[in-house]
Amino acid sequence: MKNLAVALVASLFANVATAVPAHKGAAPFLIPIDNQRWVIGNDVWNMTQGRQYGVKLHYKDRDCVGDAWGHYVSYNGAANDLAWTSASVVEKGEHKGVPFIDIMFTADEGDMHWVIFEGQHGAYQYFVNHNLPTLGEFRTLWRLDNTTFPNGRTAEKDGALPPLSDYIAANKVQDETWLAPDGKSYITKYDWTGWLRKQDYYGVYGNEVGSWYINPGKDDYNGNHAKQELMVHRESSSGDAVQLNMIHGTHFTASSSDVFPDGKMWGPWLWYLNDGSKPDAAARAKKEVATWPYPWLNNKAYHARGKVTGRLVLSDGRPAAGAAVFLGDNNPTKTPLDMGSTYYYTSYADAHGNFEFTNVRANTTYGLQAWSNGPPIADVYTTFLQNNVHIVTKEGHKSTTTHLGTLHWPISNRTRRLFQLGDLDHYSHGFLHGGAPHQHGLVSACPANLVYRIGRSQPSTDWCFGQTHRGNWTIEFFEEEEEKEKDQKKPTLIVSLAGYSSGASTTIWANGQHQIGNMTSGGGAPELQNDPSLYRSATAAGEWRLLEFPFQDVGVLQRGSLNTVTFELTQNTTWRGFMWDSIILEW
Template sequence: MKAIILSIAATLVGAVPTKSHKSKPFLNQVGDRTWIIGNELWNLTQGPQYGVQLFYKDHDCVGDAVGHYVSYNGAASDLNWTSASIVNQGSYRGDDYIDIAFTASEGEMHWVIFSGLAGAYQYFVNRALPVLGEFRTLWRLDNTTFPLGKTNLRDEALPPLSDYIATNKVQDETWLQPDGDGYITKYDFTDWIRTQTYYGVYGESFGSWYINPGKDYYNGNHLKQELMVHRESATGDAVQLNMIHGTHFMASSSDVFPDGKMWGPWLWYLNDGSKEDAAKKAKKEFTSWPYEWFEDEGYKSRGSVTGQLILSDGRPAANAAVFLGDNNPNKTALDMGSNYYYTAYANAQGRFKFTDVRAAQYGLQAWSNGSKIADVTTSFLHNNIAVAKSRNTNLGSLKWNVSKKTKIFQVGDFDRTSYGFQYGGAPHQHALVASCPANLVYRVGQSKTSDWCFGQTYLGNWTISFNLPDTRKHTTARNVTLIVSLAGYSSGSSSIIWANGQQIGNLTSGTPGLLNDPSLYRSMTTAGEWRYFEFEFNADDVLKKGDNEVTFQLTRNSTWHGFMWDSVVLEW
């Protein structure tokens, strides 16, 4: 069947396009639910599910691989295309383009093809997607043509298929290397979605890249990270993922999408494998966002939001993480995903600005990103922010209430990450948490932040030792609060919290707030899903003048699972 389609493609449109002159991009139907799309530089045969026979520079870039498809909830549900049509066409700066919509019951996958462009802009419009967590578009390409993978954080050869030995598999998509020294896992190719510039798979003569200058259609906040490229362990295909609604490192993210929710447009770009060329193209695309040529009123209806965050103690909220998301939210910022989301950081004076924001109602959140406000344990929320087309919404000066209590100690900056701790923020690596000790003592005033390890996974005691000169000075404030901020948590581990031998709390696997996120056992070293806990107790009953201790006793564990730390604060 594949050979027949190839023959039809060659007859109708020329299976091997040339670059001798620009010609109009095209859509041709060549059979029942089979189409060929492209321009003078490339063409693709699109069937009911898979896009195959991607011809570029006299070469089939898909080969025996699966090709291009759209799916949700993992590989459980691939979209089936029932029709295709040109829904718009025009010219922009001298180049003709067509907008092709492939229609499925769940929605429309669009390819916007310009003459002279090696690649296409793509976007998806929801019509009837179910409540879901994972939604993606992707390429599975020929593994000899595309042997290398690149993200902002990693640039290296994809592991050879021969290294994936069945008897060496230790968990989901993770294998012990054949020599026993380290692991092979697709999760090492994860990156932060809101800072990525371009990524893809490439080789000596070919490169296939995703460039996503717009980030507002993604779910999650600043700390949203996703898998981007990998080797398909069953077939060896080079995989280029476009996780436009991902869940790989989250505790939960099931969202309902309104009819018309749009993801994109993003650019899928082909070249000769040059990273320099891809970077240059990405820079141009980011400068051009939002795209002038894109014909959609909701997309073009954009305004801006400005303001300044001032802490209640008078300090500016310097470098705070600022998030524009759901109005009156009932989810965390990381878990939001039904609508459109915007991220920014305040400057040294606490001022922030969001540009190119879709017109709608939003809620604004902020939290400490470390640095000068690393001691701020509270978060900020301001609802009912109206954004209108071509207007700036100036929120003025916003007061952010912070704790008035006195700190006894703080271990680690409050920034929702493990930065500063031993191994915190290290390059992605499976089982790095196993390098952290079973028992640890941190002495306030003597130990460095890096003496505390980024994750706790072994049965044992992690103790914070601190000195109180005189508890009687605080007789008007009997209550003491232990704040535990986790950068991530992977289930199967439980902890009892002690203060001077008295239990003051516990962190029990499976309880509300401690559902699993896969960060620690999927190569993450910086963050998963942020959690915040407060444990209050009476100072007179527990604390004393002189030496005191707070201990986290891990009483239940599971391999490579456990607690990823952000900050521990004791205050009264």
């Protein structure tokens, strides 16, 4: 083995411009070429790491990077690529008899680690923050050879990446979006968006090689259940196949600019190489889930974890069956989708309202939130919050359980509901086109004008998931009950939006002449902050928000006759507007 290692070093220094073919039986290694270039790898693969870019990825007798950019770490889009100032092996060890090394590349902002096992197809990676600025986007990624990796795969989409020849400059309509050569459809990287916490494995692949990301933990990601992000795409300027690891992403949020504590860790996740087989990658993903948190990682804080259990009961006595439950910031100042400074956990309540979180990082205080995820509590628009949920571990104990007991969730105490259009679940599910596969411009297929009759129309066919064209969307309903002296309260319209992309304004009318509110980004009240969901291919969710519009006059609604609530869109911008979750009118 010693002679083989000497031969490998000699081979590397003989030709420092390229990585070398794998040497069977070689232990994992880090070999410096000079103070700005290193070669890392094992007996299966190796890569030349430069000051910014990892290139010359040699695997299966080919260079998988070729003319592409290779591997790098960056923040705020491509504005800031991390520059590595040094590299060292910080740990050598064995796990189940297999040797590994932990290689640390150091930059001013923090440390990027590659944990390489002997015989491993790929490597585990993690990043430890030390001096990242306040930021929105932070990512690691591969840009790989476009002929070796012609296809992309996420948990939601699988197929060929568009050929570079289809990206015609004259057909560009917005950020990374082009009218296709057929003149009817669109090409955009945002169609490859996926739900971050639902990913099993994703990446790019061909007939001979596949490059995959597998992240079984997901507690290092920002956001909640509705977090969606870019996964793979074709780089429009070069044709590179892009495998994107958005470990802190903002592509579909209204705001997510965070300060990170020193020592915040993203990962480890597995970067996995194979022959392009999706069944093999799926099997490896299951194996990684079964072994997470990774026992080989020498980090006390990483392994200090506990469990949280509890039961949610609504104030009317019902269990909060199926509710989405979230462990996030304590005393939050941000929405769950926009949180991202530390670690975050998602779960769902069972039919009895019981929930649990496992492998929660301990010695931390969280805020517990919950909201309706649809039936059987699809009528509930209030959210639940309990602060000061503290997770501790005892010395010598692997984990402890924090029992929260029965938690009481206050819901609306208004006496009567006149109508509800759509289930409250924070998504556009149930409406026409709601929750369709990510597709650019789908909201344009929704009509400018429509009339929906409560009790007769159907949400899946008669109410579209989003409103973007100027026109009137009217809800018709009967109010049959006679007004009573003791029932002099004014009705309230509750509008739950699954998303909103700025550039559209709506005035809300009752019975055609009583203005009861407006929704706009143009300085009105309430003023809505933009999220990019509708113009970036989202069809199910962006940033959720709840708006309430009290009627100013108790006599606006007419008893015993047909009444209307109309959303008049008075200002529009292409592919922007309102994505619906639910609309409720209550006394």
